[in-house]
Amino acid sequence: MFLTDRKLILVLTSVVVSVFQSATAEEPDKNTATLRSAFKDDFLVGVALNTAQVDGRNANAGEIAARQFSALTPENDMKWQSLHPQPDRYDFKGADAYADFAEKHGMALIGHNLIWHSQTPRWVFQGADGKPATREELLKRMEDHIHTVVGHFKGKVKGWDVVNEALSDGGPDLLRDSPWRKIIGDDFLDHAFRFAREADPQAELYYNDYGLENERKRANCVKLIKGMLERKVPIDGIGTQSHFNLNQPSPGEIEKTIQAFADLGLKVMITELDVDILPGRGPQGNADINRREQADPAANPYTGGFPDDMQEKLARRYAEIFGIYLKHRRSITRVTFWGLDDGTSWLNGFPIRGRTNHPLLIDRQLKPKPAFFSVLKAGMESPAK
Ligand code: XIL
Numbered sequence: 503m504f505l506t507d508r509k510l511i512l513v514l515t516s517v518v519v520s521v522f523q524s525a526t527a528e529e530p531d532k533n534t535a536t537l538r539s540a541f542k543d544d545f546l547v548g549v550a551l552n553t554a555q556v557d558g559r560n561a562n563a564g565e566i567a568a569r570q571f572s573a574l575t576p577e578n579d580m581k582w583q584s585l586h587p588q589p590d591r592y593d594f595k596g597a598d599a600y601a602d603f604a605e606k607h608g609m610a611l612i613g614h615n616l617i618w619h620s621q622t623p624r625w626v627f628q629g630a631d632g633k634p635a636t637r638e639e640l641l642k643r644m645e646d647h648i649h650t651v652v653g654h655f656k657g658k659v660k661g662w663d664v665v666n667e668a669l670s671d672g673g674p675d676l677l678r679d680s681p682w683r684k685i686i687g688d689d690f691l692d693h694a695f696r697f698a699r700e701a702d703p704q705a706e707l708y709y710n711d712y713g714l715e716n717e718r719k720r721a722n723c724v725k726l727i728k729g730m731l732e733r734k735v736p737i738d739g740i741g742t743q744s745h746f747n748l749n750q751p752s753p754g755e756i757e758k759t760i761q762a763f764a765d766l767g768l769k770v771m772i773t774e775l776d777v778d779i780l781p782g783r784g785p786q787g788n789a790d791i792n793r794r795e796q797a798d799p800a801a802n803p804y805t806g807g808f809p810d811d812m813q814e815k816l817a818r819r820y821a822e823i824f825g826i827y828l829k830h831r832r833s834i835t836r837v838t839f840w841g842l843d844d845g846t847s848w849l850n851g852f853p854i855r856g857r858t859n860h861p862l863l864i865d866r867q868l869k870p871k872p873a874f875f876s877v878l879k880a881g882m883e884s885p886a887k
Pocket residue numbers: 577578666743774789791848
């Protein structure tokens with residue numbers, strides 16, 4: 503590469519801004535300047551989308567997503583509460599729009615998720631007379647749900663997050679004391695993966711969690727998955743969510759995590775990448791959606807815009823992260839961002855509601871940020887080229 507970094511970024515900026523602005527840009531040179539093409543020999547680059555972005559209501563966002571990304575995860579619409587709100591009622595209408603969108607735009611569809619303690623209706627864990635369900639009742643319910651949902655999307659979903667966030671964040675126990683574990687027992691994961699494999703033998707099956715860059719949680723994850731592999735439970739990959747911030751986790755911990763999972767012989771996926779740029783007081787890296795922090799105006803400093811020095815910081819952090827991903831590109835099969843743009847990021851509401859966060863590559867006006875160009879540049883200079 504003969505251009506200096508700054509010159510290359512300027513060239514990329516003018517090319518890509520025009521691609522963002524003109525939905526009908528056809529020139530091949532412009533079309534090559536996308537994330538999906540820059541990383542095509544490395545890994546899939548995915549995005550989590552919401553309903554309005556795939557059903558045409560937010561057509562501009564949908565076009566950008568389809569042009570830039572090669573994989574798609576529904577942000578909420580395949581969760582239990584969306585697909586199976588009542589015992590005898592499944593509702594696939596919302597989720598089917600993602601399958602259509604993914605097919606139309608040649609994107610890999612990721613199913614998120616089958617078994618989780620959050621966004622799951624209360625009735626799931628109840629038996630007759632409002633008493634807690636028995637192990638047999640809950641296993642049967644799990645089997646029906648997984649067979650029905652995975653069966654419905656058979657041939658359309660590339661891979662499923664079969665179990666989400668089963669590991670504990672502290673204490674002596676390996677597993678979180680979720681209703682799944684309390685009622686069924688530690689083997690609930692084994693059953694979930696086996697039901698999923700029965701329903702679609704071709705789909706890849708993943709374990710997905712946050713905070714796996716933490717030494718204790720990473721070690722526990724390795725232990726959990728090793729046990730499953732020894733028991734011949736069908737699992738193909740591990741998703742590390744990667745809800746990061748500007749300083750944490752360190753590059754060393756990010757790298758150790760990828761390596762630890764690759765060493766198990768499994769595919770490694772970065773499934774929910776974002777970089778929180780707002781101040782936080784609670785345990786960083788804990789992305790449990792039920793965690794809340796006290797609101798405080800000092801914790802919301804960028805309501806009027808994102809200053810240049812912060813843009814640069816974010817761009818450098820993303821360059822650092824993608825440097826690691828590219829180094830491990832033979833182990834990593836997908837890197838998915840948790841949201842298309844800053845305006846729709848869940849981090850505007852977590853862990854404090856109503857803040858203005860700037861964690862992604864695309865801003866609220868759907869324009870690429872400096873961070874977008876630093877990631878694009880990393881891809882265009884990938885060792886695979
Ligand atoms: C989040 C969504 O982004 C929000 O819209 C929703 O209100 C709560 O869930 N880990 C996960 C995701 O696995 O499903 C979560 O998504 C973010 C944390």
